[in-house]
Amino acid sequence: MIDAGSSGSRVHVYRFKICHDEPQLEHEEFKMIEPGLSSYKDDPQAAAESLDSLMAVAVDSVPKDQQRCTPIAVKATAGLRLLQPHQSEGILEAVRRHLETRYPFPMAGERAVEIMDGKDEGVYAWITVNYLLGKLTTAQRGRSAAVFDLGGRSTQIVFEPTFRTKETMLEGEHKYQLDYGNENYELYQHSYLGYGLNEANKRIKEELVIMWNQEAQRTGRVYHPCLPEGRSETIEFSFANGTQKVELIGTGAGHAECRAIVERIFNKDKLCKLDPCAFDGMYQPSLSDTFEARDLYVFSYFYDYTQPLGMPSEFSVGELGELTQRVCNGETKPFRHVPQAIDALARNADFCLNLSYIYDLLRFAYEIPSDRLIKTVKKIRGVETGWCLGASIAMLDQVQLCQID
Template sequence: MIDAGSSGSRVHVYRFNFCKKEPQLEDEVFHMLKPGLSSYKDDPAAAAHSLDELMQIAVKNVPSEFHHCTPLAVKATAGLRLLGKDISDRILSKVRSHLETSYPFPIAGDDGVAIMDGSDEGVYAWITVNYLLGKLDPAKRGTSAAVFDLGGASTQVVFEPSKEMIQGEHKYTLNYGEGDPFVLYQHSYLGFGLNEARKHIKEAIVDLWKDQWSSSSPLYHPCLPLNHSETITTTKGQGNDETTMEFQLVGTGAGAAQCRAVLEPLFRKDECQTSPCAFNGVYQPSLTDAFSQRDLFVFSFFYDLTQPLGMPKEFSVAELGSLAQRVCDGQAEQYFRHVPDASILLQKPDLCLELTYLYSLLKTGYDLPSDRIVRTAQKIKGMETGWCLGASIAMIDAQPICKA
């Protein structure tokens, strides 16, 4: 399984044991590289060949006698989706052609090389986590964990509510194993991944000052360190009406509260046609009422930004807010002297902005109480978290596979 994400591509080579009722995962080989396919929007052939390093790892780790019956899938996520259909189709067509002619693995069906629906991305991550936690057993119904994933271009939430939901695209019926299907709530917020959010948060100051700005003056941003300076480019309009402008941003180091004041309006909490809502006008059952006692896992950038700063694997929403506040106060180094290599992450000028966004996404966006405990992990039982394992389990049910 190749995860063609917005910030890089990753290969997962899985080995399963089929001697029991449920496939048992025995081994995983994982490797990642940068940049992602979306970085090759002007050169689809280069995009296809960028996967060669990953494919060589797959060829090496799958026994040659199983090459012909080991299905291969490439699932692209929000980064490629943002390029638009024409560009993404050209890239994926080149990828499929290259893999079919250069490697021995059969492509997993017509949608074996495709952009994955946001709903599938979140649900596959939910399958991965709950499979590894052993919570998909029919005897353990009602104990499943919730999954919050924060990628570069989008963020997903998936959980099994304890109360009835209204009908809609958010309702996902998952048939897995024996017994009744799982009824899940899921939603993917395109444009609210960390990379996209970072861009929008910086542009928010431009929008705030658009009627008073002089081209000779910088714009001051509270989410950036004191006196940090950078230039951003914004594009407005489309086609013949498209205009591009450059702005100089200068950091004020004003702190986490001032930073939240800039970024929290991006959640558009006042837009809600069918309540209750999370953010951006999207219906979501209340996590306080419909998911109060079960585990809640946060992944990807949540892990990448908290663990290098010495945070435990379990922390409250309030503790994440405190972490953001300490970094934004400009006194971070004294707090993290005990953490090896924390200074590397602390050098990022966007760290205050990013941690404040993580906190606000949970507290303001998803309406989690301050004392709510969340868990983060890169692996569970030695296996990578994320959607790839869940997608591979689904692929097992749909494709002919090797069974020794």
């Protein structure tokens, strides 16, 4: 399974034992490269050839006599979704042709190389986490964990809500009926395109230009509370009469001032057609009311911005806010015990801005209480989290597997 993400591509080579009702994962090989396929928007063949180092891992990992019976799929996510249709289609066609002509693995059906629907991305991640936790068994029914994924271009939430009364989940695209094993799961899911960390970073920086539109256009600069004091960065902004460069000058104002800007991009005041809503006018059952005392797992950028600073694998949303406040205050003393932490803060001038977004996404946008514990992981039982394992398990049901002589 190749994950063609917005910032890079990753290969996962899984070995399963399928003698039981539920596939038993025996081994995983993993490798990541940068940049992602979307970086080659004007050169589809170069995009296809960029996967060669990942395919070398697949060729080396799968015994030669089993390669013709080992299906392969390439699933692209938010990076390709945001390209022009002719650009993304050209890349996908080149990738499929390259894999079919250069490598021995059979394509996993007609949709083996595609842009994955955002709802599938989230649900497959939910399957991955709960499969690895052993929650997808009859004995564990009703104990599934929620998953929150934060990529570069989009963010997903998936959970199995439990309603106390006769209330049920409202109908809509957010409702996902999953048949897994001998059980049916009614999941809530939503993928927020444009709310991944990289896209949010850009929007937060532009928000000050929007607020001070006339002044920014006249002087060519604005002051930004989410950037360190003295930090200068130039962005291009499309004003009504054309594109112009604007200098952002950091004030280092602190976490509260930065949050005031971050919160604006969530559109909490947008019309909520189905109540209750989380943010951007999207219906979501309340996590506090319909998902009590069960685990919340966050990964990808959630992990990347907390673990280098010494946070444990489980912490409260409030503790995440405290961490963010220390970073935005420019403190380094609390992180001296963590190898490379101070260097990481020094290298990334956006640490305060990005942590503020991560915290606000959980506390303000999803309205998770400050005392609620969350867990962040990169691996469970030695296996990468994310959607790839879940998609691969689904592939076992959807693809006709051949028999090895």
